[in-house]
Each structure stands twice: as structure tokens, then as C-alpha cells.
Amino acid sequence: GENVEQHPSTLSVQEGDSAVIKCTYSDSASNYFPWYKQELGKRPQLIIDIRSNVGEKKDQRIAVTLNKTAKHFSLHITETQPEDSAVYFCAASNGQTSYDKVIFGPGTSLSVIP
Amino acid sequence: DAGITQSPRHKVTETGTPVTLRCHQTENHRYMYWYRQDPGHGLRLIHYSYGVKDTDKGEVSDGYSVSRSKTEDFLLTLESATSSQTSVYFCAISVPGTDTQYFGPGTRLTVL
Numbered sequence: 291g292e293n294v295e296q297h298p299s300t301l302s303v304q305e306g307d308s309a310v311i312k313c314t315y316s317d318s319a320s321n322y323f324p325w326y327k328q329e330l331g332k333r334p335q336l337i338i339d340i341r342s343n344v345g346e347k348k349d350q351r352i353a354v355t356l357n358k359t360a361k362h363f364s365l366h367i368t369e370t371q372p373e374d375s376a377v378y379f380c381a382a383s384n385g386q387t388s389y390d391k392v393i394f395g396p397g398t399s400l401s402v403i404p
Numbered sequence: 405d406a407g408i409t410q411s412p413r414h415k416v417t418e419t420g421t422p423v424t425l426r427c428h429q430t431e432n433h434r435y436m437y438w439y440r441q442d443p444g445h446g447l448r449l450i451h452y453s454y455g456v457k458d459t460d461k462g463e464v465s466d467g468y469s470v471s472r473s474k475t476e477d478f479l480l481t482l483e484s485a486t487s488s489q490t491s492v493y494f495c496a497i498s499v500p501g502t503d504t505q506y507f508g509p510g511t512r513l514t515v516l
Contacts, residue, residue, distance in 0.1 A: 291463070294446075296446075299444075322503040324503070324504065324505075332509075333494065333507040333508065333509050333510055334447065334494070334507050335507070336504055336505075336506075339503075339504065379446055379447065383503055391449065391452065391462075392449075392498075392503075392505055393449075393463075394439075394446040394447040394448070395446055396444055396445055396446040397444075397446050
């Protein structure tokens with residue numbers, strides 16, 4: 291089955307700097323890659339996603355890149371702000387199945403220092 | 405929030421007791437999921453359902469059972485709780501065709 295690895299497990303950046311989180315997946319059939327943000331004590335919430343027919347996607351300060359050949363994808367946050375501090379999870383899914391089973395990485399705890 | 409609620413939100417129980425967690429959704433979604441979240445492991449799928457009375461196992465299903473007798477309710481049961489089942493449990497739904505999952509608020513379960 292699918293296995294998703296995520297690095298680093300913790301990341302600390304100065305406010306205004308960029309943050310990059312990297313993930314790898316094992317199942318070449320995976321074709322959907324969402325990223326979730328989870329603030330302390332809250333539920334995970336989708337912040338951006340990318341499908342396998344796209345190499346890059348941007349939404350304001352957040353961007354995700356996908357390299358299908360290498361089976362890795364990354365989250366880039368520019369001009370970080372204290373409210374970006376949270377745990378970020380990458381995930382992979384094979385949208386060909388009828389139940390959209392999603393496998394999550396172990397998470398990255400991002401701290402933005404004012 | 406996709407109309408998802410979970411109950412109870414917090415529960416403390418003792419080893420060996422049965423526990424049932426409830427996930428309720430108001431938008432008639434077909435697909436529902438139960439995850440557990442533990443430090444260093446992310447979110448791990450316990451069981452999922454693709455319709456009334458249609459359920460299947462996820463990657464960490466041992467010690468858990470589920471039932472879905474109505475579209476809106478997906479129940480997770482720990483038949484005999486163990487300390488290793490202390491965790492935060494999240495229910496989720498997905499919208500077919502979008503692959504996106506939406507999570508409930510979570511239930512923090514402590515097994516003493």
C-alpha cells in the first residue's frame with residue numbers, strides 16, 4: 291500500500307522568511323496530493339492540493355510542487371507570519387478508487403518566530 | 405465545517421470497558437472515515453464507510469469495529485479499551501469527485 295514520508299518533523303523560521311516542507315510517496319498510482327494545516331487543538335483543514343496532471347499550484351503565499359518521476363511533492367510558504375505556526379500534513383490518494391482513501395504523512399510542526 | 409459533529413468531545417475510561425464514539429453529518433455524504441491521531445504518526449485510517457452498512461478496514465483496525473445503519477451516523481466502537489487506544493479520534497467525510505476530506509472536531513479519548 292501507499293506510504294508517505296515527510297520532512298522535516300519540526301521547522302522553525304523567522305517571520306518573513308520562507309518555509310519548505312517535503313514529502314515522498316511510494317505508490318506511483320497516487321494522483322491526488324492534499325496539504326492540511328492543523329492548529330493546536332483544532333481539526334486538520336485543507337489549505338491546498340495538487341493533482342498529478344499539474345506540476346505546480348499557487349494560492350497567495352502558498353505553493354505546492356509535484357515531481358511525479360521522483361515521487362515527491364513540496365509545500366512552500368513565503369513571507370511567513372506567526373499565524374502560519376501549526377502542524378502541516380501532506381497526504382497522497384489514488385482517486386481511481388471508489389472511496390478516495392487518503393494516506394497521511396507524519397506531520398511537520400512549523401514555528402514562525404516574530 | 406461540512407456539517408460534521410462528533411460526540412463525546414472528551415472521554416476518560418478504564419481499561420477493559422467498551423467505548424462508542426459517534427460521528428454525525430448533516431449533508432448526506434456517502435463516504436465517511438475514522439482516523440486516530442498520535443504524535444509522530446499523523447492521521448491513520450481505522451475504518452471507512454462507502455454507504456449504509458458498507459464498511460471496510462483501514463491500516464490500524466485491530467481492536468476497533470464500526471457500524472453505519474444510517475447515512476448520517478458512523479459509529480466507532482472499542483470493544484474492550486486498552487491504554488494503547490488513548491488518542492485523538494477524527495471523523496471525516498469526502499465529497500466524491502473532489503477527493504477532498506473534511507474533518508470533524510475530534511474526540512480526545514483517554515484510557516487509564
